[in-house]
Amino acid sequence: MNEFAIIEHFFNASSIKRKDVVLGIGDDCAIVQPPPDQELLITTDTLVSGVHFLPDMAASDIGFKSLAVNLSDLAAKGAEPAWMTLALTLPKNDETWLKNFSTGLFELANRYHVQLIGGDLTKGPLSITIQAMGFAPKNQSLRRSNAKPGDLIYVSNTLGDAALGLKNSMTIAKTYQDFLIARHCRPEPRIELGKQLRDIAHASIDISDGLAADLGHILNMSHVGATVYVDRLPLSNALLASVSREEGIALALNGGDDYELCFTVAPDKAHLLNTPYTCIGKITNQPGLDLRYQDEKKYNGTQAGYKHF
Numbered sequence: 001m002n003e004f005a006i007i008e009h010f011f012n013a014s015s016i017k018r019k020d021v022v023l024g025i026g027d028d029c030a031i032v033q034p035p036p037d038q039e040l041l042i043t044t045d046t047l048v049s050g051v052h053f054l055p056d057m058a059a060s061d062i063g064f065k066s067l068a069v070n071l072s073d074l075a076a077k078g079a080e081p082a083w084m085t086l087a088l089t090l091p092k093n094d095e096t097w098l099k100n101f102s103t104g105l106f107e108l109a110n111r112y113h114v115q116l117i118g119g120d121l122t123k124g125p126l127s128i129t130i131q132a133m134g135f136a137p138k139n140q141s142l143r144r145s146n147a148k149p150g151d152l153i154y155v156s157n158t159l160g161d162a163a164l165g166l167k168n169s170m171t172i173a174k175t176y177q178d179f180l181i182a183r184h185c186r187p188e189p190r191i192e193l194g195k196q197l198r199d200i201a202h203a204s205i206d207i208s209d210g211l212a213a214d215l216g217h218i219l220n221m222s223h224v225g226a227t228v229y230v231d232r233l234p235l236s237n238a239l240l241a242s243v244s245r246e247e248g249i250a251l252a253l254n255g256g257d258d259y260e261l262c263f264t265v266a267p268d269k270a271h272l273l274n275t276p277y278t279c280i281g282k283i284t285n286q287p288g289l290d291l292r293y294q295d296e297k298k299y300n301g302t303q304a305g306y307k308h309f
Contacts, residue, residue: 030117043073063104070132071189079134086119147222151264163255176238187259212303228281
């Protein structure tokens with residue numbers, strides 16, 4: 001197959017067709033028509049072999065995760081996903097790999113009605129760049145810059161699982177290996193939670209580089225501080241069966257790859273959360289992130305998070 005046959009066979013034919021796509025794959029540019037009274041939200045993420053995923057990771061998982069990390073950004077903004085582009089760099093034309101990659105990609109795309117509308121295909125070291133686009137009602141999308149002193153800080157689901165799944169360490173209890181590895185390979189973007197938070201949360205971010213680092217972005221952009229109680233961090237039974245609680249706390253704070261949401265809510269709106277999420281602390285006037293235990297003892301572990309450079 002040549003470049004155009006690959007695009008047609010593995011990507012264009014499999015993509016769902018949205019009515020708001022005026023012109024999709026096959027031209028110099030795509031044309032889309034966002035709904036009236038909605039704002040367009042755009043995000044881009046690149047995944048590189050050996051950096052963001054292990055070289056032996058299943059192609060279907062790579063396809064799924066490549067889109068999931070982008071949809072997680074849209075979820076953090078309260079957006080409805082709609083369209084994506086794909087720039088795929090391949091070392092060789094491997095039709096089996098392409099079939100499995102596209103299967104994983106469209107498994108998630110079809111779940112959220114996301115149409116592939118364009119992109120690029122080239123030869124080189126394996127990397128995947130997806131640009132995901134969505135929309136939200138005007139002036140209702142969430143930001144990192146609006147946290148208020150007194151806000152309660154919440155996180156969704158559990159933290160640290162993906163970081164341990166990436167390590168695939170011999171210390172992982174065999175019973176939980178599949179669960180932990182799946183949390184790394186197939187993160188679930190919290191789209192519905194993001195939309196629910198539009199009228200509730202002051203600030204929101206997805207946890208990709210570790211809670212400490214990503215909450216730090218909210219604090220910096222909102223010009224506030226936070227007190228977080230590390231023994232409130234939600235840790236799964238799988239994580240606690242594999243490492244000590246202190247190791248689990250360190251993974252939750254620094255490990256990254258969770259793609260859960262961290263968000264701040266005024267106390268008088270906390271009752272509007274119709275699903276239980278974990279309150280881990282509060283926003284303060286004092287700048288910086290204050291990590292401590294509920295008995296007020298200081299937490300002295302690292303809080304570095306993942307760094308790209």
